[in-house]
Every structure is written in structure tokens, then in C-alpha cells.
Amino acid sequence: MLDDGVHKLVEARETEPMLRNGLRYMQTHTPKEWSDREAFKATASRASAEIVGHFRESKRRIVMIGSRRVRDGNTILTHCHSSAVTETLIEAHMQGKRFRVIQTETRPKYQGRITARELVEAGIDTTMIVDSAARHYMKEIDFVVVGSDAITSEGNVINKIGTSQVALAANEARVPFYVVSTLLKFDPVTIHGEYEAIEERETGEIWENPPEGLKIRNPAFDVTRRDYIHGIITEEGIISPHSILEAVHRHYPWILG
């Protein structure tokens, strides 16, 4: 019964391994058989609270670790909106560090505006650019930091469309590129050979009234290859993306079943 419910939930949204991992935790920490409905609910509820706790604790650690990478005088580029990224930057700012952030607008949904609002409200010197201008400003950048939607068993990171382009431009200019992400975003199906499906969103986000006959493609995410990632800032610390599988084995073995 739980399995059925879980299955539906999981299928509803693609590219969200953290949700799936949460459900997997509940499954593996809840007895398969039960007689007492109430007892079951209590157990499930406890497991649910535990995994949410793990997530919160991991985020708190990540934010502290990430904030140490920021130095006075840095210029930092970020793309899209990630609460882990904005909390990391705000934490660094509250530690008294003074730095600039360059923020892409992140078409088509303009999530960069959310990031910009949060940073400006926190008093951080923030500059917005169009997504296309990331390479143009790369030489002013000390490091790039982005969030993550999923991490594959090969060490690649799936994140908002355009992330891989920013990573490529950072790599071209020898600018370090960091991902902040809990290990709970590791996607265990990738180890078994599945590709991570890239969600396609509705085309009206790009152009509401396009000319008839025009096709529009609106992928939500792209894949950033591990070779362009200097480090993933996780609850274990800052690790090479090639080590992601080992870190998951160490911290959340139940993800790997």
C-alpha cells in the first residue's frame, strides 16, 4: 500500500531524486507488514521526520562549509535560484565578508530574480545579467557556485538549464566551479544504467503567442560533466565529484539499497 502511494508520488515529478530518496528512506525504515494502522502511521511519520531532519542538518552544514570558501573581495557568479546557494552567500556576508555577486536572470522563469531579491535584501552587492552574458563577465569571477537537482553515479550534476554552459565558460577561463548539494540528491537509478530524464516544461514559458508552425523546446535542466566541477560542497565537506558515490555509501547507504 505504501509502495503504491510512493510509486505515484515519485513518478509525478522527474529529476527530483531527493524526493525519491526521502520516500525510499520511509520505505526502508517502515515495516513492510503491519496489523495496526495507527502504529504504521506513527512509524511512517517518524521516518518522515527523520529524513526531513537529515536534510535540514545537512543543509546547515553545507551552508557553513560553503561560506568558508568566500573571501573578502571576491566576485562570485551564480545561476538560477538555490536556497543552499543564497543561504551560503548570506552566511558569508553575516560573517562580515564583503564580496560581489553576479547573477544570471535565468530564462525562461527568471528564477535569478528571486536570488537577486534575497541577496539585495541581505545587503549583498549584486549585479544581474542575461544568461548569455555569463562568459563575457567570467574573467571578473573568482568562483562560480550553483545548486543541484540531481547527481549521477558518474559524478555529473543535473541542474537548471544553462548551468553546463556556465561551467564550460568557467572551465575555459580556469575559474573554479562549485556545486552546493546535499548527498541526498544523489540519484541511485543512474548507477543502474538509467539516464536521468530531462523534464520538458510548457512552451508558453518561452513565448506565449508564437507564430504558427514554430516549434519550441523547453528543457528544464541540463547535465554538467564532472570534469568541469572543482568540488561539490556536501554535508561531508568539499569533495571531488568523482567521490560522490563513496560519500553516499558512507552517509546514506540505504540510498544504494
Added chain:
Amino acid sequence: MLDDGVHKLVEARETEPMLRNGLRYMQTHTPKEWSDREAFKATASRASAEIVGHFRESKRRIVMIGSRRVRDGNTILTHCHSSAVTETLIEAHMQGKRFRVIQTETRPKYQGRITARELVEAGIDTTMIVDSAARHYMKEIDFVVVGSDAITSEGNVINKIGTSQVALAANEARVPFYVVSTLLKFDPVTIHGEYEAIEERETGEIWENPPEGLKIRNPAFDVTRRDYIHGIITEEGIISPHSILEAVHRHYPWILG
């Protein structure tokens, strides 16, 4: 007198070497001294017609040459709007070739929509994507083709913001990257050490009502380095970007005067 007028015109818009080259042509083909105002006007008018004629003829040739690069079954990526590019693609289509175009929307002004309309009206199979998705689709692409605002003496191309990012992604994936451009876009001041100034446009194009305190940068162009350009399709033919100076010497020596 002409010199004064020319000077003002030229200063008005940056990154437009073709306009400046046109004026230079008029200057070098109009007598410095004159008594008869009417005679002067006639001479200037003739020079003006000549340079416009050179431009039209060069474009016609470029379109024919470029159209030969298109092959049945190709998928071609373009960025922003360039009449030389759309005419080239439409010419290829009218020759009976069947191919797909992937078109970026080109923030902040959405010039990609103009391109898309022109191509769709011509019956070409066209797909629009956000600028950030160029790398995501690069592996489907047979070649990239863009226009040019200016070409420097070192062989670099200045074009709409984002062009260099597309070129970088094409280079990463070994996809040929072509620029269609008349040699009249060669910028002679670059040979004398000047940087080509990159025009900054008004920030409202990016965000009309940004939160207070947010900075916005809106550069109109970026620089694509010659190493990422397979060929420039000019009135001389398809040449290496490293040969641009020689081609200008051959065709329009008065530019280098």
C-alpha cells in the same frame, strides 16, 4: 565640413564599423576642397550610392556562397537576428534543400523571434530555445551560423551578446562555427591598438522594475575569438578568420588607408 558631420555620426553608435567604413569611403572619394556646393553634394551622393552598392553586391554574393554550405538533412543553430543569415538560409531552402534550424530567443531584446518569424514564413522547420539551452542541443547541430557586427584585425568577431558562448559550446563539441559577414565590417581602428568598445544598453531591457539596490549590466555584444571560428563567409568566399586582414587589403584597401 564633411569631416565634422562624419565625426558626429560615427560617434553616435559604437560597434558599427560598417557605418564608419561607409563614411570613410565617402571621405576618401569626395574632394577635401570644393567651391560649388551642388557639385559637392552630387559627388558625395554618388560615393554614398557606390558604397551602398558595394554592400548590396557583397551581401548577394555572401548569401549565395553561404547557401552552398547547407546540406539536406542538416540541423543548423543560429543566434540573434542577422539578415545575412536568414537570407542565406532562405536561399538554401529555395534551392530545395530541406533542413532544420534551432534558434535562440536572444535576450534581452528577443531578436531571435524576428529570425524565427522570417524562417517560419519561408517554410523552414524552425525550433526556438532559450539562450541557455544552446549547449544542451549542440550535439544535434551540424553547424552554427551567425552574423557579425565587427571584425577585428586579430580576426576576432564582435556580435550580439551570447555569440561567444555559443561558439565555445560548438568548439567543445567539434561543431563548425561560421560567421557570415561582409568585409566592410572589418574595424580598422583595432589594428591601431584600440579596443572595440562594447556598447552598454539600458538596464530596463533586462528588468523593468528591479528591486532597489540591484545593479544591472546590459552589454550589447561580446567577442568571439578567432580560434572558435571555422570560417568567415565573405564576398571573397569562405576564409579563415586569420586571413581577414589580407582579404580587406585585397578588396577594400581604402579601409586601411
Added chain:
Amino acid sequence: MLDDGVHKLVEARETEPMLRNGLRYMQTHTPKEWSDREAFKATASRASAEIVGHFRESKRRIVMIGSRRVRDGNTILTHCHSSAVTETLIEAHMQGKRFRVIQTETRPKYQGRITARELVEAGIDTTMIVDSAARHYMKEIDFVVVGSDAITSEGNVINKIGTSQVALAANEARVPFYVVSTLLKFDPVTIHGEYEAIEERETGEIWENPPEGLKIRNPAFDVTRRDYIHGIITEEGIISPHSILEAVHRHYPWILG
């Protein structure tokens, strides 16, 4: 006594860590001392059966995992002959996926012909090319997949001569390059500083009646560096080549004994 026999067997063929690992398994799972010859034989025989079982089971898993990477419409390049590769492709085909394979002939022994026969018989759309043409066709390729003779502690793969050239061309064109290999092919001597010796085969394979005075070199294998390998498809799943040592620690710790 077992040690002596093992030693001879192992020396007979270079670059075959799987055989050496099999023998090491037998050694570590058979008592060093024994009184009863029959009991010893039974134990050795059981260990031998176990390791063969491990290998078969790992291969079955690898084939299933690898087959999930294949998608409808893919064009896949392979080099030489590897039963793990052909079984993976045939499994994908039997799952109803329709794809093309491009196969090198693999001089000097033409093992590519064996692969081609197996694939054609299975009904897979297969095209043969000379080894030299791999780069020429690389842009049509969705991914490359090859087998492995040995994997070193640094994460490099030793496989049929020419493999590293294919990997280089794939890397140049941003085409994913996969190796299918059981972890039992990990070569533990490399961790202790030994180079993996590259077997040289007889020159008549290349030219039976060469002109007098001509030298011929016929190395059987070459080394593909880990940076060109997107993933190794193992019994653990698809992993980064940098993780090979950890996966061996997890699955076959006696190899590292």
C-alpha cells in the same frame, strides 16, 4: 604446490588480470596446508566454481545495466570484439530498441568481423569501417562502448590496440565513451607501481612477407586514460573510472589482499 602451478599459469599470458585474479581467489580460498589430496582438490574445485560463478553473475548484471544506456535511434561505435559489449547490444535489441552500430574492423586480427557477424545475426543494423575512419564518423555517434582487458589502480583502461585513439576522437567531439568490464579485471599489481606490460604479438599478423630490413611492431593493447572515459559499466553499476579502486574494495577485497 598450488602456488607453483598458479605462478606458471599467470606468467603465461600477459595483460590478463582476470585470470590472475581468478587464481588469487583460489589461493586465498584454499587452505595453504592440507593432508588429504582429495579434500584439497574438492576445495580448489569449489573455489574455482565460485569465481566462475562470480564472473558469470557480474557479466549478467553488466549486460542488463549497459543495455539501459541504449536508446531508440542511437548510433553506437565499438572497437574490436568483446562478448560483454555484444551481449549488451543484443540485450538492448531484444528489449525492442532500434539502433545502429558502427564497428571497426580491428587490424591486425580483424576481431571486428566477429563482432559484426554476431550483431548482424542478431538483426542489428551494423556498419563496418576501417580503424582509421573512426574519427571521420564520430559526429554521427551517440556513444562509444568497448570492453577491457585490464583496469589500473589509477583508473586507466588497457584494451585492444586502437582503443585509446577512438577514445581520444570521442573526447574531441564530446561523445560519451563507456567501458563495460567486470571489476574482476582490475589489475592489483598496478597499485604497487608495476606498469602493466603490453604484449607484443608476432609480426606476421601485420605483413606476412615484408621486405627485408623492415621492422614491424605489433602491440596487442594500448592504454586509455581515465579522463577520456565517461563511465565504466560494472557489476556495481556505472561508475567513474576514478572510483574503480573503491568499487574493488567493496566487492572483491581479496583482490587487494
Added chain:
Amino acid sequence: MLDDGVHKLVEARETEPMLRNGLRYMQTHTPKEWSDREAFKATASRASAEIVGHFRESKRRIVMIGSRRVRDGNTILTHCHSSAVTETLIEAHMQGKRFRVIQTETRPKYQGRITARELVEAGIDTTMIVDSAARHYMKEIDFVVVGSDAITSEGNVINKIGTSQVALAANEARVPFYVVSTLLKFDPVTIHGEYEAIEERETGEIWENPPEGLKIRNPAFDVTRRDYIHGIITEEGIISPHSILEAVHRHYPWILG
């Protein structure tokens, strides 16, 4: 009348710009109109002798220039058979230089064997390898030298299949890669946008009795991009491939007519 004959000749064999350039020379140096058949034949015959003379003279110069690049103790890799290459190497040997040559066999037609015979007969220390082993031996190589079938207006070189793979491996290892070629191999149609068609040869060269259903592709040539070519050794001297168009303008302007 001459035009018709020329046309047929030219169409007969693809990728042979030198032949086409020879005919073009004859056309441009023979009157379009004539009354006296004998006079015409004499003129055409003279033009034919002239262009053959140009070719021989250019080759003689190329061989002398190329031979100066060879140094005592060098190890030089070559691919396929090119009389310009073998004559260059033999010239260097006759000058008393002592060096090694590594020669690929060059499937499917084994033209490497012709090269090997010529070099061994000349007393040069020569080693044959399969095409796939070029990268394996690259670190022993001081420079690579190959011939050319055609040079495009962008500076790319079209030569025997596999050349681009050797160039890629040389580039990876920072080994200089030279092409010896008369400027008469410049292909003027490429400047006007045409792709150089790659001839496909008969499949029996690869496998005489392939299994039914197997496809075979046998392209004769591939394209080596200018970025992998250190210099082209021409009758003008050793030049950058980017300068090819200028050198042709200087030496054979009638090619660009």
C-alpha cells in the same frame, strides 16, 4: 570544345584539385576561339607542358625545404604513401642524416607498404605499425609528416582516411604535424562554399565476403583541421595553413581567377 572535354575529365575523379587546377591552367592559357586545329593543339600542348613543369619544379623545391626539417636522431611518423614525403625523407637521408621512420600500414589498400618498400630500399630505418597504433607510438615521435590530396580555403587538409586521427594524436602530445604539398593542390571551389566531396571506394577493399546484411563504408579521405597542422611545406616555403589562400594568390592567381 575544350571546355566540354575538360568538364568530363574533371568530373571523373573527385578530390583531385590538382588535376582540376591543371585543366584550369590549360583553359586560361589557351585561346577560347581558334580557326586552326593544329595551332590549337600546339598551344594546349604547350600549356600542358608548362603546368607539368610548374608541378615538377614545385615538388623539387618542397623536397629540399622539407628535408631541412629532418634532424639527426629524429623519429618521424608518416601515414599512407606520398611521393613528396618519401622523396623528402630520402633526400634527407642522402644528405647524411640518420633518423627512424614509423609508417602506418594504411588500410584498406596498404599504401603504407609502398612507402615502407621505398624507404627500406633507400636504407632508411623503417618500422611498420597498424593504423590503430599511431597514438601508442606518438611519444617517440619528433614530428609527423604526410602528403595532401586537397587544401581548402579555410586551411584544412584533405588526405587519406586516418590522417586526421594521426593529427589529433599528434596534437594531444604536442608533436608537430607537417603536410608537404604543392600549392597546386589548393581547391578553389571550397572558397565558393562547396564542400569537398569525399570519395567512397568499393566495399570489397575492406571485406571481400562479408556476412549478408552487413553494411560497409569506405571513405577514401578525411579532413584534418588547420588547428592541428603546424606548417604546410610548399614551394613558397613552410607556411601556416591559415596563409594558404595568400600563398595561392601570390603564386598561382589563375587558380582563383
Added chain:
Amino acid sequence: MLDDGVHKLVEARETEPMLRNGLRYMQTHTPKEWSDREAFKATASRASAEIVGHFRESKRRIVMIGSRRVRDGNTILTHCHSSAVTETLIEAHMQGKRFRVIQTETRPKYQGRITARELVEAGIDTTMIVDSAARHYMKEIDFVVVGSDAITSEGNVINKIGTSQVALAANEARVPFYVVSTLLKFDPVTIHGEYEAIEERETGEIWENPPEGLKIRNPAFDVTRRDYIHGIITEEGIISPHSILEAVHRHYPWILG
């Protein structure tokens, strides 16, 4: 009390994680509370002896493993002075291998002269060059080997200034680059987000009497990124730099405590 002493010691010299790790070992292996001063001293002394023993044993293993990588006829480049490197080379020499070493002088302190003396005294064929000439000689080199001052959690190596430049030149020419280093040089603070501070030494080392107004910068170390490192030769064996964290987990878990 111990904690205080340790703290002062550790702060005294930057970039010396091995010292800090040694002290950490003493801390974790000594009771926090004690009554008997003598008992405490004995315990601390024992812990100290243990960690020194670990270090000596690990170095002995590293030297043996590293020496196996050296082959007859090799030319090996090294930079600065590292006793692990010189002992490895001398061990290889004593095994009867004959090879050449090219040694940089290593400004500003000329530590390369120490290395050169040790190697020459051991009878090894040694050539000294200025630091700037490393790239010039790179094509003669079979592999580079250097020591390490610290290894970060991302797999980067901190070593004498100039090391990263040698690694870059090795990478450009496809020359393997090895680091010999005990895992005890892993720097655990890097995993928690700290940058490893680069010590700046006094400017008189560079120029004793500089002209007034001239600034001088004298960083003692630089960072070599993991992508340029083929392997780290450790007490575990030769491993990928990406695996460093795992190897530390396996051998010295108390470092990560």
C-alpha cells in the same frame, strides 16, 4: 594543556598538514584528563613514536612503489627537493636501472641544488636547468615526479612554487605527472571549506637590494589541480588524486575524525 601547546605549534608554520596530523594523532591517542603527569608524558611519548613510525613505514613503502615506475632509459623531470623523490630515484638506481634526471634549480632558495647533489652523489645522470626551461625540455621527459606539502579534499596538491607550471607543461605534452606523498599530508581542514593558506616568505630571498618602490611577492607554494596529476604514489599504492579522501578514510580515519 596539551591542546594549548598543540595549538601554538600548529599555528607556527602554515601549509604543513603532516605536522598538524601528527599532533592530531597525539591528541586523539592521549587521554584528555589525567592525574599522573608522568603517565601522561609516557602516553604522549608513545603516541608520538607511533606516528613517527607510521610516517617512516609509509615512506619506505612509497619509495619501493615509486621505484617500480622507473624504467631503464627513462628521462625524469623533478622540481625542488623532496626526500621521498630522491630516495625513490636512488632506490631505482640501486636496483640497477639506468635513467636520466632533469632537475630545476627552484628559485628563490635553489632547493634543486640539494636534489642535484644527492642524485649526483648516488651516481645518477643529472642535468640542471632553470625553472623557466621546464617546458622547453618537456618533450624529452618520460614522466615528472614531485613531492607534496599538502593534499586537499578535492584532490589538489600544494607543493613548492612552480610545481603547477611544470604540471601544466607536462599535461600539454601528455607526459605523466606523479606526486609521491604519504597520505599523512592530507589536509583535513580543506574538507571543511577552508582554503589552504599559501605562506609568503621574505622578499630578500628574491632580491636583496631591490630598487626603492619595487614590490616583491614570494609565495612558497602553489596549487596543482588534480586534473594534471596522473597518480599519487602513497603507502596504499598509486592512486588517482580523486581517491585521496577514500584512501585517508581507509588508512588514517582519525585524520578525518
Added chain:
Amino acid sequence: MLDDGVHKLVEARETEPMLRNGLRYMQTHTPKEWSDREAFKATASRASAEIVGHFRESKRRIVMIGSRRVRDGNTILTHCHSSAVTETLIEAHMQGKRFRVIQTETRPKYQGRITARELVEAGIDTTMIVDSAARHYMKEIDFVVVGSDAITSEGNVINKIGTSQVALAANEARVPFYVVSTLLKFDPVTIHGEYEAIEERETGEIWENPPEGLKIRNPAFDVTRRDYIHGIITEEGIISPHSILEAVHRHYPWILG
């Protein structure tokens, strides 16, 4: 008679094409035969004055052109000492631009100290580093500028040992690398296949009293490949290194005579 004298002069110092070009100018502008010794001397003297004049004029132009590339706020790296470089920087400084220079010391002869003195005396903010630290500081650099001893027909630049290492590090970090050089430094023998010999200087420059048995190599120059050079600042303007041959054809055809 002149020819003999010239020959001796030219042979005396290697890698100095400008001297050789100067003598070549004198030869080609002085009659081969003469009766009147005085008349000859006058002619030779005039030719000598002319070529010196060409050189001075070209340098003046180069300095003006180069100075325009400097912008307020730039940080510029230079290596060794080149009067063209220091005059360019001082000219920019006198134009009121405020910028920093980072200067390598340039072992073994410390020519960087000459540069540092000149710049500090001119009031320019100058920082000295050891040669090995160039990569460490590269990310602060806006562009690199160096002089040249010779330019080859392929577009490569021969300059003080270490230049190619700086260029490599600049290229890795996408930092523009400029060479300031008169076209008179073009080396015409390279077009005919000769390698430019690299002068070896005496070993005492590196170590006065080395241990017995130690070899020392002291090459004065190295070769920077054209692909790492953004532009050569010449009397014609800033050109691609690939265009060097054309610019020499245009300005000093007698060099190629």
C-alpha cells in the same frame, strides 16, 4: 667582398634575425660591383642609416599602438627585458593610465631586474616574482606582453627562455598574450625549412660551482607557438601571428627576396 663580411657577422650570433635582416638590406641596396671604394662606402653607409631609421620608426609606431591596449586598472605581466615593452608601458603611463605590472625576475641573468628598475623609475606600480610564480598570479592578469627575438614563417615566436611557459599559463586562463615586435625580426630562413637554432649560453650563469658530474643546460630562448599568441603588435598594427608572412611581404619584401 661585402658578402663575406656579412656572412661572418651573421654567423657570430644566433637567433638574431634582425641583425641578419639589416645586413640583407644593406646587401640588396648596395651595388654588387663597384670601382670607387668611397662611393661604395657612402652607399653602404646610407643603406645602413636607412635600415636603422626603419627600425626606429617601426619601434615608435609599435610603442604608440601597444600603449593603446593598456587600460586604467589593468594588471599586466611581462617576462625578461624588452625595450619595446618597457617603452610601451611607460608611454601608456605618460598618457595618464594607471595600471600594475607584474615582472618575472628572468633567471639566469635576471633581466627582469632591468625592466623593474625602468618601470619603477617611471613611476609604474611594479611587482617582482620568481619565474615559477607566473601561473600562480595569472588570474590577476588582464594581459601578458613580451618582446621577441625572432618570428618564424609559421608564426611562432622565439624569445627568452620561459616565454612559452608564460604563454601556456596565459592560454590556460584565457588571458590575452601579446608580443611587441617589429616585422624586421621575421626570420626568413625558417621559411626555407631551417630550424631556428637555440643558442646555449655558458653554464656558470646557472651555477658557478656545481658539484662535479652535474650537467647543466642553459638555452637562451624557447619557442612560443602561434596558437598561444593573441596578437603581434607590429609597425603595421596588431595582427594575428598567422599573418606575419603577409605583413612582411607588404612592408619589407626584400627580406623574402
